[in-house]
Amino acid sequence: MNKTAVKMTVNGQAVEGKAEPRLLLIHFLRDELGLTGPHVGCETSHCGACTVDLDGKSVKSCTVFAVQAEGANITTVEGMANADGSLSALQEGFMQEHGLQCGYCTPGMIMRAHRLLQENPNPSEAEIRMGIAGNLCRCTGYQNIVKAVRYAADKLNGQREAAE
Amino acid sequence: MSDTTEMTLEQREATIGGIGCSRRRKEDIRFIQGKGNYVDDVKLPGQVFGDFVRSPHAHARIKSIDTEKSKALPGVLAVLTADDLKPLNLHWMPTLAGDSQAVLADEKVHFQNQEVAFVIGEDRYAVSDGVQAVEVDYEDLPALVDPKRALAKDAPVLREDVAAKDNVGQGPRKHPNHIFTWDIGDKGETDQAFSGAAVTVKEEIFYHRVHPCPLEPCGCVASMDKIKGELTLYGTFQAPHVIRTVVSLISGLPEHKIRVIAPDIGGGFGNKVGAYAGYVCATVATIVLGRPVKWVESRIDNLSTTSFARDYHMTGELAADKDGRITGLRVNVLADHGAFNSHAQPSKWPAGFFNIVTGSYDIPAAYVSVDGVYTNKAPGGVAYRCSFRVTEASYLIERMIDVLAQKVGVDKAEIRLRNFVKPEQFPYKSCLDWEYDSGDYHTALNKVLDAVGYKALREEQAEKRKRGELMGIGFATFTEIVGAGPSRNCDILGIGMFDSCEIRIHPTGSAVARLGTKSQGQGHETTYAQIIATELGLPSDDITVEEGDTDTAPYGLGTYGSRSTPVAGAAAAQAARKIRAKAQKIAAHMLEVAEGDLEWEIDRFKVKGLPEKTATMKQIAFAAYQSVPEGLEPGLEAVNYYDPPNFTYPFGAYLCVVDVDRLTGEVKVRRFYALDDCGTRINPMIIEGQVHGGLAEAFGIAMGQELTFDENGNIQGASLMDYFLPTAVETPVWETDHTVTPSPHHPIGAKGVGESPNVGGVSAISNAVVDAFAHLGVTHMPMPHTPWRVWKQCEALGIGE
Numbered sequence: 022m023n024k025t026a027v028k029m030t031v032n033g034q035a036v037e038g039k040a041e042p043r044l045l046l047i048h049f050l051r052d053e054l055g056l057t058g059p060h061v062g063c064e065t066s067h068c069g070a071c072t073v074d075l076d077g078k079s080v081k082s083c084t085v086f087a088v089q090a091e092g093a094n095i096t097t098v099e100g101m102a103n104a105d106g107s108l109s110a111l112q113e114g115f116m117q118e119h120g121l122q123c124g125y126c127t128p129g130m131i132m133r134a135h136r137l138l139q140e141n142p143n144p145s146e147a148e149i150r151m152g153i154a155g156n157l158c159r160c161t162g163y164q165n166i167v168k169a170v171r172y173a174a175d176k177l178n179g180q181r182e183a184a185e
Numbered sequence: 186m187s188d189t190t191e192m193t194l195e196q197r198e199a200t201i202g203g204i205g206c207s208r209r210r211k212e213d214i215r216f217i218q219g220k221g222n223y224v225d226d227v228k229l230p231g232q233v234f235g236d237f238v239r240s241p242h243a244h245a246r247i248k249s250i251d252t253e254k255s256k257a258l259p260g261v262l263a264v265l266t267a268d269d270l271k272p273l274n275l276h277w278m279p280t281l282a283g284d285s286q287a288v289l290a291d292e293k294v295h296f297q298n299q300e301v302a303f304v305i306g307e308d309r310y311a312v313s314d315g316v317q318a319v320e321v322d323y324e325d326l327p328a329l330v331d332p333k334r335a336l337a338k339d340a341p342v343l344r345e346d347v348a349a350k351d352n353v354g355q356g357p358r359k360h361p362n363h364i365f366t367w368d369i370g371d372k373g374e375t376d377q378a379f380s381g382a383a384v385t386v387k388e389e390i391f392y393h394r395v396h397p398c399p400l401e402p403c404g405c406v407a408s409m410d411k412i413k414g415e416l417t418l419y420g421t422f423q424a425p426h427v428i429r430t431v432v433s434l435i436s437g438l439p440e441h442k443i444r445v446i447a448p449d450i451g452g453g454f455g456n457k458v459g460a461y462a463g464y465v466c467a468t469v470a471t472i473v474l475g476r477p478v479k480w481v482e483s484r485i486d487n488l489s490t491t492s493f494a495r496d497y498h499m500t501g502e503l504a505a506d507k508d509g510r511i512t513g514l515r516v517n518v519l520a521d522h523g524a525f526n527s528h529a530q531p532s533k534w535p536a537g538f539f540n541i542v543t544g545s546y547d548i549p550a551a552y553v554s555v556d557g558v559y560t561n562k563a564p565g566g567v568a569y570r571c572s573f574r575v576t577e578a579s580y581l582i583e584r585m586i587d588v589l590a591q592k593v594g595v596d597k598a599e600i601r602l603r604n605f606v607k608p609e610q611f612p613y614k615s616c617l618d619w620e621y622d623s624g625d626y627h628t629a630l631n632k633v634l635d636a637v638g639y640k641a642l643r644e645e646q647a648e649k650r651k652r653g654e655l656m657g658i659g660f661a662t663f664t665e666i667v668g669a670g671p672s673r674n675c676d677i678l679g680i681g682m683f684d685s686c687e688i689r690i691h692p693t694g695s696a697v698a699r700l701g702t703k704s705q706g707q708g709h710e711t712t713y714a715q716i717i718a719t720e721l722g723l724p725s726d727d728i729t730v731e732e733g734d735t736d737t738a739p740y741g742l743g744t745y746g747s748r749s750t751p752v753a754g755a756a757a758a759q760a761a762r763k764i765r766a767k768a769q770k771i772a773a774h775m776l777e778v779a780e781g782d783l784e785w786e787i788d789r790f791k792v793k794g795l796p797e798k799t800a801t802m803k804q805i806a807f808a809a810y811q812s813v814p815e816g817l818e819p820g821l822e823a824v825n826y827y828d829p830p831n832f833t834y835p836f837g838a839y840l841c842v843v844d845v846d847r848l849t850g851e852v853k854v855r856r857f858y859a860l861d862d863c864g865t866r867i868n869p870m871i872i873e874g875q876v877h878g879g880l881a882e883a884f885g886i887a888m889g890q891e892l893t894f895d896e897n898g899n900i901q902g903a904s905l906m907d908y909f910l911p912t913a914v915e916t917p918v919w920e921t922d923h924t925v926t927p928s929p930h931h932p933i934g935a936k937g938v939g940e941s942p943n944v945g946g947v948s949a950i951s952n953a954v955v956d957a958f959a960h961l962g963v964t965h966m967p968m969p970h971t972p973w974r975v976w977k978q979c980e981a982l983g984i985g986e
């Protein structure tokens with residue numbers, strides 16, 4: 022099948038590649054760019070393991086064609102660390118609150134939680150649960166994921182207050 | 186002499202970070218940065234892909250397979266069918282249960298989505314095209330879906346390949362669709378208990394067909410180096426060493442030319458114990474093509490083909506005196522094993538550990554009989570987060586004791602307290618032949634009753650019932666049996682179910698430990714290091730734990746059935762103790778005293794009576810490579826293969842409170858209190874995480890998960906659109922608690938915990954739902970308790986509107 026040139030910004034870097042029209046964004050990220058943080062758990066947009074941030078929205082990259090992401094600005098879990106290389110508040114929160122076990126859902130969860138906290142910096146427990154409802158985890162029972170997101174919210178809010 | 190001499194004892198303990206501390210996990214740092222290495226992340230030079238053509242029919246004869254169009258497509262490299270595998274004798278493979286299983290359908294298909302051909306191509310998309318283009322001509326046959334019909338005279342014969350055999354690996358058969366009969370217990374004594382009983386109860390209890398559905402599906406990358414004649418197989422293997430032996434036995438490649446690597450695994454829960462057709466086909470394909478071949482199943486493939494769990498049609502009966510003291514238990518089971526008897530389990534018994542069915546109760550007489558049959562469904566099964574058939578057994582007894590309580594009018598907590606094995610009876614020999622190592626069931630349940638304010642809950646329930654509202658309180662006071670297992674009871678392919686640990690201490694006092702198990706999220710890199718840290722007095726941080734590479738790790742039987750801590754954890758402690766024994770000799774030499782003059786303290790040996798004369802483990806490590814006493818080999822390492830003397834028997838007391846909306850059938854879990862006793866606790870944070878996760882899985886099973894089939898054997902809802910995986914919104918909040926009753930035979934007293942919450946959780950939730958209807962005369966409601974079914978129950982009782 023004919024391939025089309027695609028360009029996008031991924032984790033702050035301009036990237037180019039060639040893609041068949043039917044190539045899914047998740048496969049472009051994983052197979053072409055070698056970004057294996059986002060995972061495939063279903064390919065039917067139910068599990069959220071493939072979640073990335075695309076132009077300021079959480080998207081399931083198994084349900085987006087690579088060519089649809091032409092010109093987009095994408096962040097994957099590999100782009101989540103702070104500018105100085107230290108762990109972001111969310112990454113730290115997942116580790117401190119034991120918000121992961123097998124780690125397969127984690128990159129998607131972190132990306133979804135990242136967008137959630139942009140939209141709602143101070144979410145209640147119910148809002149966190151609703152906010153991550155598109156991301157399945159088979160290991161943790163979610164309780165510690167909720168805590169991890171709360172940990173990050175508190176840390177980021179603290180930093181914001183200190184800066185003001 | 187040491188960098189830790191100025192520290193207090195507490196500070197030194199804290200530096201070690203050993204058993205009992207909730208240290209953060211070593212594995213997290215890679216996962217939170219997207220740097221895990223799961224099988225689909227493996228990318229070898231020249232790698233190609235493979236995928237299956239699958240049968241749309243549940244039962245059909247294959248008239249012809251035309252692969253020409255497929256092979257002509259750009260990017261398609263080869264298509265394999267059973268006929269291609271036949272010359273290699275790989276079109277069928279043996280199962281652990283003594284049956285055989287088709288790798289690619291040979292003349293017939295026996296379940297929907299069965300593997301019919303394997304297409305190999307340059308990339309995933311070319312392979313999809315190739316799969317579409319294979320033309321298979323089928324002659325549809327009547328499907329056998331209901332196991333209760335399997336043994337009928339006029340039932341269609343499924344397995345023509347074994348129809349004439351009087352044994353398919355597990356004893357005599359009585360019908361071409363029959364696999365085995367297994368019974369245990371004293372039938373006469375049990376019958377007697379029933380005939381003289383003041384009270385008897387009986388209930389049909391079906392444990393439905395479910396699937397472990399880890400978030401990462403199964404897959405592998407097989408790579409043959411034709412020059413060296415070496416095969417490397419990466420895959421989602423809960424038991425990599427066993428896979429190596431199996432591959433060697435069925436492929437004929439010598440075992441030393443095979444390297445099996447289980448990289449990071451995205452959850453297993455039993456799904457990744459078995460050997461699947463994809464592994465075999467990818468292996469054949471790499472041998473044929475000389476290029477690495479990757480196979481990763483889709484979610485639909487996963488749910489419909491690689492392993493299922495349960496599908497047990499049980500009839501339970503209890504006999505008791507008028508106060509509800511149980512005098513006898515009788516259980517009959519019809520087990521639906523699907524198309525091939527390929528259950529992945531290590532015991533010598535066809536129903537695994539089902540005879541733990543007497544549970545936590547002191548039952549004098551019991552008799553169990555299980556019949557396994559073939560149906561046109563995916564083969565299996567596996568133990569979905571439990572020891573094989575333990576969840577079924579526990580569900581049966583936990584349901585039945587509630588049925589009995591209702592019959593005799595005794596409170597459901599009280600009837601348990603009356604029947605529990607008493608603390609002074611341990612080690613307790615059950616009438617079905619287990620020897621429970623330790624337990625204190627009364628303390629556990631009483632602690633839960635106090636913590637939740639049980640009396641007040643029952644009062645609230647009584648009030649609500651007066652108002653026509655439905656509230657249920659459910660218990661599970663279960664006993665698990667884990668740590669498979671003593672080699673007299675358990676083996677795989679004749680290999681005893683030991684596990685292993687090899688520890689090497691480096692000169693500067695850090696270490697690497699390699700074990701025969703394989704974590705799928707349980708946190709072994711952290712917890713094994715904690716065990717070794719405590720035993721050797723070296724900081725957890727300085728101990729690297731490796732698993733999953735058969736070239737480096739010692740042989741072990743893998744991770745399932747909560748066996749890692751009971752077996753490999755024991756091996757870790759024993760290997761460390763060997764090292765400490767040698768270290769003591771070196772320390773005596775360093776300090777110029779006799780070995781017996783030394784005592785161990787956290788991280789060092791001290792000369793008795795001369796507390797300032799010490800040698801820390803770190804110092805000893807260096808000395809081991811520099812100046813060992815005469816007659817002693819240099820170096821500091823050890824390996825231990827641990828064959829456990831017995832299983833371990835973790836237990837728990839769970840309480841669940843539900844509110845049921847009689848107009849919608851919706852069940853809300855208002856409270857769930859889980860007390861677990863897994864003996865010595867290595868890392869409480871990880872234990873709690875395991876309990877949360879297991880309970881969430883139990884909630885899914887009890888409330889919605891089910892694989893069903895229509896009358897033609899079409900699987901219904903094998904995608905995440907239909908198969909219920911709870912999200913954060915439905916999942917209840919879990920309260921956890923514990924007691925500690927160490928295992929007397931385990932080196933550190935630990936029992937294993939990962940599966941207890943699944944075993945206990947399902948019963949507690951289901952019991953709570955039924956309890957909400959108990960005052961209306963309801964004794965049992967089949968799982969899963971979906972709103973529709975619960976509402977149907979309300980409707981039948983005339984309270985649905």
Ligand code: FES
Nearest residue numbers: 062064066069083
């Ligand atoms: S893989 Fe994209 S949602 Fe599951």
Ligand code: FES
Nearest residue numbers: 122126158159160
């Ligand atoms: S940590 Fe395993 S799926 Fe979430």
